Amino acid sequence: xxxxxxxPQYQHVQEGEDFTTxxxxxxxxxxxxxxxxRPGGHPVFLIxxxxxxxxxxxxxxxxxxxxxxxxxSLHITATQTTDVGTYFCAGRGSARQLTFGSGTQLTxxx
Amino acid sequence: ETGVTxxxxxxxxxxxxxxxxxxxxxxxxxxxxxxKQSAKKPLELMFVYSLEERVENNSVPSRFSPxxxxxxxxxxxxxxxxxxxxxxxxxxxxxxxxxTEAFFGQGTRLTVV
Numbered sequence: 001x002x003x004x005x006x007x008p009q010y011q012h013v014q015e016g017e018d019f020t021t022x023x024x025x026x027x028x029x030x031x032x033x034x035x036x037x038r039p040g041g042h043p044v045f046l047i048x049x050x051x052x053x054x055x056x057x058x059x060x061x062x063x064x065x066x067x068x069x070x071x072x073s074l075h076i077t078a079t080q081t082t083d084v085g086t087y088f089c090a091g092r093g094s095a096r097q098l099t100f101g102s103g104t105q106l107t108x109x110x
Numbered sequence: 111e112t113g114v115t116x117x118x119x120x121x122x123x124x125x126x127x128x129x130x131x132x133x134x135x136x137x138x139x140x141x142x143x144x145x146k147q148s149a150k151k152p153l154e155l156m157f158v159y160s161l162e163e164r165v166e167n168n169s170v171p172s173r174f175s176p177x178x179x180x181x182x183x184x185x186x187x188x189x190x191x192x193x194x195x196x197x198x199x200x201x202x203x204x205x206x207x208x209x210t211e212a213f214f215g216q217g218t219r220l221t222v223v
Contacts, residue, residue, distance in 0.1 A: 004152070031158065042200060042214040042215060042217050043200070043214045045213070088152075090147060090153075092208065098155065099155075102150075103152070
C-alpha cells in the first residue's frame with residue numbers, strides 16, 4: 001500500500017533559524033496536503049499542492065511539490081515561537097485515500 | 111473552532127465497558143472520517159463515510175463500530191477494547207471524499223484501563 005515517509009521526526013531550532021521538513025511517497029500522488037498540530041491540539045489544514053513542481057508561499061512558509069509528484073517539502077524562514085508544533089504531510093494517491101506522514105515535531109528555543 | 115465538534119473530550123473506560131464517541135459538523139460537508147492518533151505513529155485512517163455510506167474500512171478490529179445516521183453526525187461505538195487502543199481519536203470532515211481539505215475536531219483522548 002501507499003506509504004508516506006517524513007523526516008526528520010524531531011527538530012530543535014533557535015528562534016530566528018530556518019526549518020525544513022521533507023515528505024516522500026512510495027507512489028505518485030495526485031495531490032499533497034500539509035497540516036499543523038499544536039501541542040494538545042488537533043491538525044489544522046495549511047495548504048494543498050496539486051501541480052508538478054508547484055511552489056506556494058504563506059508568509060514565512062514555503063511549500064514545494066516535486067516534479068515527479070512523489071515528494072514535498074515545507075520550509076519555514078526565521079522561525080518564531082508560534083511555529084512550535086508538529087507538521088504533517090498527507091498524500092493522496094490513486095486510491096484517493098489520504099495517507100499521513102509521521103510528522104515532524106518542531107521545537108523553537110527562545 | 112473548526113466547525114467539527116467531538117464529545118466527550120476525555121474518556122476512561124474499562125475493557126468490558128461499552129461507550130460511544132460522537133462527532134458533529136454543520137459545515138455542509140458530505141464526507142466524514144475517523145482517525146486514530148497514537149504516540150509516535152502516523153495518523154491512521156479508520157473509516158470514511160461519504161453521504162452516509164461507508165466507503166473505506168481500513169482493517170479496523172470489529173470492537174470499533176462506526177455509525178453515520180446522517181451527513182452531520184458520526185459515531186464510533188466501542189466495546190471490549192484493549193489497553194493498546196488508548197489513543198486520541200480524531201473526527202474530520204471534508205466537502206467531498208477526495209481532493210479537498212479535511213477539518214478536524216479536537217479529538218477524544220481515550221484511555222482503556
